[in-house]
Amino acid sequence: MxxxxxxxxxxxxxxxxxxxxxxxxxxxxxxxxxxxxxxxxxxxxxxxxxxxxxxxxxxxxxxIGFMVSHVDDKGFIRLVPLGGHDPRNMVAQRVTVQGKRDLIGLLYPGQKPTHLLTDEERKQQPKVSDFFVDVGLPGEKVKELAPVGSPVTLLRDxxxxxxxxxxxxxxxxxxxxxxxxxxxxxxxxxxxxxxxxxxxxxxxxxxxxxxxxxxxxxxxxxxxxxxxxxxxxxxxxxxxxxxxxxxxxxxxxxxxxxxxxxxxxxxxxxxxx
Ligand SMILES: [Zn+2]
Known part of the structure; x- marks a missing residue:
């Protein structure tokens, strides 16, 4: 094993x-x-x-994984998907961003939390392209540590x-x-x-x-x-x-x-x- x-x-x-x-x-x-x-x-x-x-x-x-395509000023990372992802399996998954050093992050769809959703909004399923990664660091630092092209994979024991x-x-x-x-x-x-x-x-x-x-x-x-x-x-x-x-x-x-x-x-x- x-x-x-x-x-x-x-x-x-x-x-x-x-x-x-x-x-x-x-x-x-x-x-x-x-x-x-x-x-x-x-x-x-x-x-x-x-x-x-x-x-x-x-x-x-x-x-299957992702590549970093953009980091915004708040440090949220946008992704290009590589391979067939199922958005149902992606919400709140832990990932590693393999930048200048490994960063642990979380995958979230760019949507309001469930508490704030209207009935109409609740029916909408997230798409793979809606997801971003939050690595819990300020924008400038993320831009430096996770350049465009860095690989992103799920983190799982x-x-x-x-x-x-x-x-x-x-x-x-x-x-x-x-x-x-x-x-x-x-x-x-x-x-x-x-x-x-x-x-x-x-x-x-x-x-x-x-x-x-x-x-x-x-x-x-x-x-x-x-x-x-x-x-x-x-x-x-x-x-x-x-x-x-x-x-x-x-x-x-x-x-x-x-x-x-x-x-x-x-x-x-x-x-x-
Ligand atoms: Zn295979």
Whole structure:
């Protein structure tokens, strides 16, 4: 759990995955034959096997977050969102602003507190663009410490809850963890294997595309989280996975239809285990 906790708690918005790259590098040093970083920020870790076909395993290292776009005279920070945020989950969240030093802040929608809302105003849902960060410091100081472009990520401690775990950035640090452990524990490699810690997934799968063109694999496996929707409020026919029911094997999504042979190979492997 120590490595998973470290991966989840480490901040890394799209384009600023360097701290995650350092962890993957540390864990796979000596496990693979070669490590390189491409211009986009993908860390490509290669286990050589001359003459064998190429397998690329990809896990994105970035998390959804924000970039500072403006600081006003009172020190309130405006944001550009990176990745798909749900405003329902943002109200009063604690964040870190990674400026000249780390600043702890709170996310608020630019709206009156509930006590002051009229019935009409109460019906309006906040939008992601309504939110600002309050770091509790005077404007001049915030302008100096949190320049435009500073990354902002949720601040959340890793917690073990019952048989489960909870943290920010479980998407996709859980998959990064699985990729690291798989590489460390593999006893033999039937393919020349490329474990790629990819960059900028949350803003359009950019790292995976660039690195796939660089590696040119015969087989590609993308590791990511999915929704465990066996919960109240979701009808049974929409429950694509169940918590504790094993690994989910993707058949298709909005940008990809999986190769049926590969789906079958994974299915039979899962059933044998
Ligand atoms: Zn993801």
């Amino acid at each position: 120590k490595l998973l906790k470290e991966l989840c708690e480490t901040p890394g918005i799209p384009g600023r995955e360097e701290k995650l790259r350092a962890i993957v590098r540390r864990e796979l040093e000596g496990v693979v034959d070669e490590m390189r970083v491409d211009a986009l920020g993908n860390l490509i870790c290669v286990k050589r096997a001359a003459g064998k076909r190429r397998l690329m395993i990809a896990a994105h290292t970035d998390e 890793f917690a073990e809850i019952g048989d489960s775990v909870s943290c920010k950035a479980m998407d996709n640090r859980l998959a990064v963890y699985i990729m690291i452990r798989a590489m460390q524990q593999a006893k033999r490699f039937a393919f020349e294997t490329y474990a790629v810690a990819t960059a900028q997934e949350e803003v359009g799968l950019r790292g995976a595309q660039v690195s796939a063109f660089g590696v040119e694999p015969d087989v590609g496996v993308a590791l990511d989280i999915t929704l465990a929707v066996d919960i109240p409020g979701v009808p049974e026919h929409e429950r694509v996975t169940q918590l504790g029911g094993g690994t989910a094997i993707k058949l298709l999504d909005s940008s990809h239809i999986a190769h049926p042979g590969l789906v079958e190979a994974f299915r039979s492997l899962a059933e044998r285990r």
